[in-house]
Amino acid sequence: MRNIRFHDHAISRKEKERSAGHKGMTLWLTGLSGSGKSTLANLLEAALFKKGCNTIILDGDNIRHGLNSDLGFSNKDRTENIRRIGEVARLLAENGSIVIASFISPFRKDRDVIRKKMKKGDFIEVFLDCDIKTCIKRDPKGLYKKAHCGKIMDFTGISSSYERPLHPEIELDTATLKANECEQIIIEFLLKKGYIRK
Numbered sequence: 001m002r003n004i005r006f007h008d009h010a011i012s013r014k015e016k017e018r019s020a021g022h023k024g025m026t027l028w029l030t031g032l033s034g035s036g037k038s039t040l041a042n043l044l045e046a047a048l049f050k051k052g053c054n055t056i057i058l059d060g061d062n063i064r065h066g067l068n069s070d071l072g073f074s075n076k077d078r079t080e081n082i083r084r085i086g087e088v089a090r091l092l093a094e095n096g097s098i099v100i101a102s103f104i105s106p107f108r109k110d111r112d113v114i115r116k117k118m119k120k121g122d123f124i125e126v127f128l129d130c131d132i133k134t135c136i137k138r139d140p141k142g143l144y145k146k147a148h149c150g151k152i153m154d155f156t157g158i159s160s161s162y163e164r165p166l167h168p169e170i171e172l173d174t175a176t177l178k179a180n181e182c183e184q185i186i187i188e189f190l191l192k193k194g195y196i197r198k
Contacts, residue, residue, distance in 0.1 A: 013094055013095065013096055016095060016096030017096045019096075020052075020053065020054050020096050021052060021053070021196075021197055022051075022053050022054075022096075022098060022195060022196045022197065023096075023121075023194070023195045023196075024092070024093040024094060024095065024096040024097055024098065024122065025093055025098055025099070025121070025122050025123075025124060025195055026089040026090070026092075026093045026099040026100075026101055026114075026118065026122060026123050026124065027044065027098070027099065027100045027101065027124050027126055027186065028089075028101045028103070028105070028111065028114070028123060028124065028125050028126060029041055029100065029101065029102045029103070029126045029128060030103065030104065030105045030111060030125065030126070030127055030128065030165065030168075031104065031127060031128030031129065031130060031174070032104065032128075032130060032132065032135045032156060032157045032162055033104060033135060033141070033143055033144070033155075033156065033157065034130065034134070034135030034136070034138040034139055034140060034144070035128035035129075035130035035135055035174050036128055036130065036174040036179055036182070037102040037103070037104075037128055038059060038102050039179050040102075040128065040174075040179055040182050040183060040186075041057050041059065041100045041102040042057070043179055043180060043182075043183040044100055044183055044186060044187075045057055045100055047183055047187055048098055048187075048196070051196060051197070053098050053196060054096065054097045054098060055097065055098045055099075055100060056092060056097055056098075056099055056100070057100045057101075057102065058085055058088065058089060058099060058100070058101045058102065058103075059102045059103075060102060060103045060104065063081075063085060064081070067084060067088070068080075068081050068084055068085075073153075073154045073155075073160075074154065075107075075154075075160075078106065078107065078110070079107065079110050081103075082103065082105050082107075082110040082111070082114065083110070083113070083114075085101060085103060086110075086113065086114035086117060086118075087117075089101050089114070089118075090114070090117055090118050090122070093118065093119075093122045094119070094122070098195075098196075104156050104162070106156045106160065106161065106162045106163060107163055108163040108164075108165065108166070109163075111125060111165065124169045124170065124189075125165050125168040125169050125170070126168060126169065126170045126171075126172065126186065127164065127165045127168040127170070127171045127172065128172055128174045128182075129164070129171055129172060129173050129174065129175075130173070130174040130175045131175055132157050134175040135157065143155065144157075144158065147159065169189070170185065170186060170189055172185060
């Protein structure tokens with residue numbers, strides 16, 4: 001773009017990461033409504049906070065109250081929703097924060113675009129693989145019931161498709177694993193890969 005350029009910051013990413021004691025990254029939690037994304041995001045943040053990590057949760061519902069309040073749920077709007085979140089997550093990760101992004105993000109292409117825009121290793125895709133029957137049974141927000149009654153159109157898993165990740169860094173069967181077990185698996189992954197310290 002004309003007349004626009006990136007500005008270098010006085011404090012580098014490496015300095016911020018060294019001070020925080022962890023690497024900047026984005027944990028992208030994806031899966032159907034009811035798969036446990038928000039529950040797991042909160043458990044992860046609590047566990048990482050106890051370790052002294054700088055964290056932030058980007059949650060689908062919360063974001064749509066502000067930054068993305070102008071977007072609906074058409075395929076075009078869903079793509080724009082995820083694009084904006086991806087850009088915010090990228091900026092935060094590059095500044096040394098651990099971003100926990102909790103979004104259905106149903107389209108594989110949209111998630112792949114975010115991955116490609118981030119530096120290698122900054123995007124960790126966490127697929128919460130939960131069968132639709134279990135999600136409907138849980139239905140924590142009553143959304144499946146509304147979708148079945150025709151009160152919600154373009155609802156992922158019912159009237160709109162969800163494209164499973166092909167090669168997520170972490171895949172969790174949240175129909176059988178407890179939330180705290182999922183949290184521990186992710187924490188162990190981050191320790192093993194050197195993103196965080198014990």
